[in-house]
Amino acid sequence: MGLAGGVPVAAFAADAQRGAAQADGPTREEMVSQLAEMRAQMAAMARRIDQLQAEVAGHAGAAGATPVAATAPASAPVAAPAPVTASAKAETPVVIEWKGAPKFETSDGWSFKVGGRINLDTGYSSSPAVGAPDEGFGSEMRRLRLRVEGTVPGGFGYKVETDIASSSAEITDAYLNYTDHGLTITAGQQNNFQGLEELSSSLNTSFIERAAFTDAFAFERRVGLSAAYHKGALLVQGGVFTDNAEDLPGKNYSLDTRLVFMPRIGKTQLHFGGSFHYTDLNGEDDTLRYRQRPFEHFTSTRYLDTGTFSASAERGIGLESAVIAGPFHASAEGYWQKVVRPGLADPTFFGGSFELGYFLTKGDHRGYKNGVFDRVKPAHPVGEGGIGAIQVNLRYDYLDLTDAGIVGGTQKGYEASLIWTQTDYTRLMFNYGHLDYTDAAYATASGSRAYGVDVFAVRAQLDF
Structure with missing residues (x-):
């Protein structure tokens, strides 16, 4: 169914x-x-x-x-x-931060940064001397530097800097260093250890040019091997050097040491130091010549000049001191340069300076770090609602290049500066100097070699 x-x-x-x-x-x-x-x-x-x-x-x-x-x-x-x-596989991240220019850094110790600086100077000099070739207006690109620097895992670091302001590139720094527990060993072209102002960067000085004796005694970077130990308030530096990289190959060698005690008492930074320099002259022409421009570099006129004289060695002893207390700072340096002349009297030349400075803007002060003057960082920079840092400075600058039959002349400099630091990386500097000379290299129309020279200069500065 x-x-x-x-x-x-x-x-x-x-x-x-x-x-x-x-x-x-x-x-x-x-x-x-x-x-x-x-x-x-x-x-x-x-x-x-x-x-x-x-x-x-x-x-x-x-x-x-x-x-x-x-x-x-x-x-x-x-x-x-x-x-x-x-x-x-794991990849270490790269951290990029801005310190005037990009800085690339990894947590395992690699870092790399490109930087540089520009110093553009101009001014006017007035002198009663006859035959001084560069009186009047002058200007120059004082410095135009490019650099690369960084670190390598294991405590190593490097820096290469070149100045291209002149017609040919000149090496300023080119070194490799190693740091471990306060000890730093450096090999290559570097600053040797001849005083507070000489070792402070030209970006951080309170005048356009350093005190006259630093240039007259040919303080400069040299190729060598050095060591520095920093612990607490104590800094010890020393090294063996040859000549500047631009003067190599050569047979000269020098020994340099510096000792610094830099205690901080409350908010006041103190600085006391001393240095010793010895150079053995082993060149084919064992001669020296000390001379100096009037306050600024844009003129090639040297009113002080020992002329060329024979020498076998030079020994220098320097003393330095400084204090930074809020907006006020003061510093003083003296340097004695003795020249060894076999069979002749050994002259001793002297240079020194004393300066005072004060910030007119609230919250600003001079920078200091690791035994040298450091960057001024305005408390209220331009671009962030402020006018930057305004600083006034006075300096007495003395140099005597006459001794033991060598007559190079004597300078007494009375100098003032006004500095406007707009940001951490930009500045305008206004300088005036009156320099009194005795036994100058150039004479007036009446034959006098004792007279005064006035110099006014301005610098525009940028670094990155």
Whole structure:
């Protein structure tokens, strides 16, 4: 007997019986199939966890992290960890910060920075001397320097700086150093250790030019090997040097040492130091010549000049002191340069300076770091709602190049400066100097070699 749709009654009964069985739950065969499928999925998950764990171990291994092994059900097969590919290895992030120019640095000790400076000078000099070739207006690109510097893992550092202000490039700094627990060893073209103002960067001096004796006695960078130890308020420096890189090859050598005590009492920074310099002249022409410009560099006229004289060695002793107390600072230096002349009297020449300075803007003071004057950072710079830092300075500058039959002349300089530091990296400097000469290299129309010279100069400065 059939139904109206043509379906046999027996088939309909079988379907009804299977439907009733499914309503009561899955059959044994279906349960076995589902469990097998679930076990396969769990095994795949375990293999993926192991792979991810291996990748995490590759990133954390450099930091000493120990990965925790993933576990899977005992019944699930565990696949071997997948190999770590090159793309999964740890990469040290590069931090970029701005310090006048971009500085790139990593946490493992690498760093790299490009920088430089521009000093553009102009001014006017007036003198009663006859035949002084560069009286009147003058100007020059005093410095135009480019540099690269940075650090290398292991405590190493480097710096290469070139001055391209003149027609040919000149190396100023080119050295490699190593620092460990306050000890720094430096090899290459570098500053030797001849006084506070000489070692302070030209970016941070309170006058356009340093005191006259630093140039007259030919203080300059030289190629050599040096060591410096700094701990607390004590700084000890020393080294063995040859000539400046521009004068090599050569046979001269020098020894330089400097000792500085720089205690800080409350907010007052004190500085006391001394230096010793010895040069042995071993060139084919063992001669020296000391001379000096009038206050500024844009003129080539030297009113003080010993002329060329024979010598076998020179010995220099310097004393230095300074104090920075809020907006006020003072510094004083003296330097005695003795020349050894076999068979002749040994002359001793002397130079020294004393200066006072004061900031007219609130919150500003002179910078100081590691035994030298450092950057002035205006408390209220231009561009941030302020007018920058305004500083006034006075200096007495003395130089005597006459002794033991050598007549190079004597200078007494009375100098003033006004400095407007707009930002950490820009300055305008206005300088005036009156210099009284005795035994000058040039004479007046009446034949006198005792007279005064007036110089006014301006510098625009940028560094990065």
